[in-house]
Amino acid sequence: MVGKLLMRGLLVGLLAGIVAFGIAYLFGEPPLSEAILFEEQMAALEVPDPHAVEEEAPVSRTTQATTGLLTGTVILSMGLGGMFAIVFAFAHGRLGHLGVPQSSALLAALCFVTVSLVPWLKYPANPPASTFDDTVAYRTQLYFLMLALSIAASAGSLMLRRKLLPQHGAWRASVIAVICYLVAVGLVLGAMPAVNETPEAFPADVFWDFRIASLGIMFVIWAVIGLAFGIAAERLFPGRPAARGGILTA
Amino acid sequence: MADATLAPVFEPTPLPVRDIMPWAIFAAVIGVIAFYFTGLEQGATAVFDGSAIHEYVHDARHLLGFPCH
Ligand SMILES: [Zn+2]
Numbered sequence: 680m681v682g683k684l685l686m687r688g689l690l691v692g693l694l695a696g697i698v699a700f701g702i703a704y705l706f707g708e709p710p711l712s713e714a715i716l717f718e719e720q721m722a723a724l725e726v727p728d729p730h731a732v733e734e735e736a737p738v739s740r741t742t743q744a745t746t747g748l749l750t751g752t753v754i755l756s757m758g759l760g761g762m763f764a765i766v767f768a769f770a771h772g773r774l775g776h777l778g779v780p781q782s783s784a785l786l787a788a789l790c791f792v793t794v795s796l797v798p799w800l801k802y803p804a805n806p807p808a809s810t811f812d813d814t815v816a817y818r819t820q821l822y823f824l825m826l827a828l829s830i831a832a833s834a835g836s837l838m839l840r841r842k843l844l845p846q847h848g849a850w851r852a853s854v855i856a857v858i859c860y861l862v863a864v865g866l867v868l869g870a871m872p873a874v875n876e877t878p879e880a881f882p883a884d885v886f887w888d889f890r891i892a893s894l895g896i897m898f899v900i901w902a903v904i905g906l907a908f909g910i911a912a913e914r915l916f917p918g919r920p921a922a923r924g925g926i927l928t929a
Numbered sequence: 930m931a932d933a934t935l936a937p938v939f940e941p942t943p944l945p946v947r948d949i950m951p952w953a954i955f956a957a958v959i960g961v962i963a964f965y966f967t968g969l970e971q972g973a974t975a976v977f978d979g980s981a982i983h984e985y986v987h988d989a990r991h992l993l994g995f996p997c998h
Contacts, residue, residue: 680944681952689959707992738984751967751989758963761956765949772943782941795994804994818996819973893994916941 680915684764687911688904692760695903696753702899703752703892708744710889711806715740717882718808756900763790763904767912773841775849779916780909787905793833795897798825801868804893806885810876818874828867836860968995 738747763786771782802822810818840856847855877886967990970976971983983990990997 681949685952685956688956703989703992708988711988711991736984737979737981738987743984743988747985748988748992751986751993754963754986755967755989755993758960761963762960765953765956768944768949768952769946772941777941779941799994802994802996804991805996807991807998810996810998812998815996815998816973819969822994822996889992893992896992897994 681765681768683915684768684912685761686764687915688760688762688764688767688908689757690760691904691907691911692757692763693753694907695760695900696756697749698903699752699756699896699900700749703748703896704744706895707889707892708748710885710892712740712744713882713885714806714808714889717880717885721808721878721880752896752900756904759790759794759900760904760908763787763908764912766790767908779913780906783909783912784905787901787908789833790904791898791901793829794826795894795901797829797832797864797868798822799890799894799897801825801871802874803890805877806889809878809881809886810874814874814876821871821874825867825871828871829864832860832863832867835863967993972997 767783767786770786771777771779774782774785777785802818802825836856836859839859840852843852843855846852966982967986971980972990973996987997
């Protein structure tokens, strides 16, 4: 059963990766190319290093923007889809009176907030040439720490909700859990160190477009996973009709 | 679950945790590899020499929100 769910999660991730590639190509590549243009303009202003060796780019820009981009979005989406299937296996039947598609959609929304939106609020996606090369290890540590704290905050609030359910009922338990979640996330966002490395001349509209495109890509990945997994997994639960309207009462 | 709500809907039976665990470990390995190659390899850290993997997934790395350059 769980193996079948995992297989469907991976396939749904593959689909999400392909759709995400389309969005990334249409909305992400234009600001990304402009950022690289800015990078080249900045490099042209610098005094050339006489010892510099002209390196040949191992991968062309076209490859990066097409097959490379597709490979990246597909690999990450499949990983997310696989892990989503496991989260679903744990959560379905433990979240409330929800049918398979509703559980899947709700979980994907929670995953979008936890894995994508909250880390993005603190450390949003950065286009090329907007950060320092030599701080990448530090920024990566911050990013994954932020991701871990975000997951901890969501998991903690879901456990709290479950604890409060018998005494307070679904609505009040959910409201209390959400308030605790928002306080926890607020504290984490405030406590994590800021990263401000962007050169002053970096075009602000490119920055904005790039970051919104990045958030949109993650939204699309989770939306496809949430909706498609619900359809794909429902057949594995025979004799359990979808809980109509259940999402409003869980 | 004790949240007796109004809708007359099925209470889905949760899958037993011991059935999920082996698959969870398998999925976690896949997930870590996926994150690693799109987000980290030949950037913050490296297993393979050179920069071909980094360059190949470079646009995805930036657009998926991983720290790069
Ligand atoms: Zn880069």
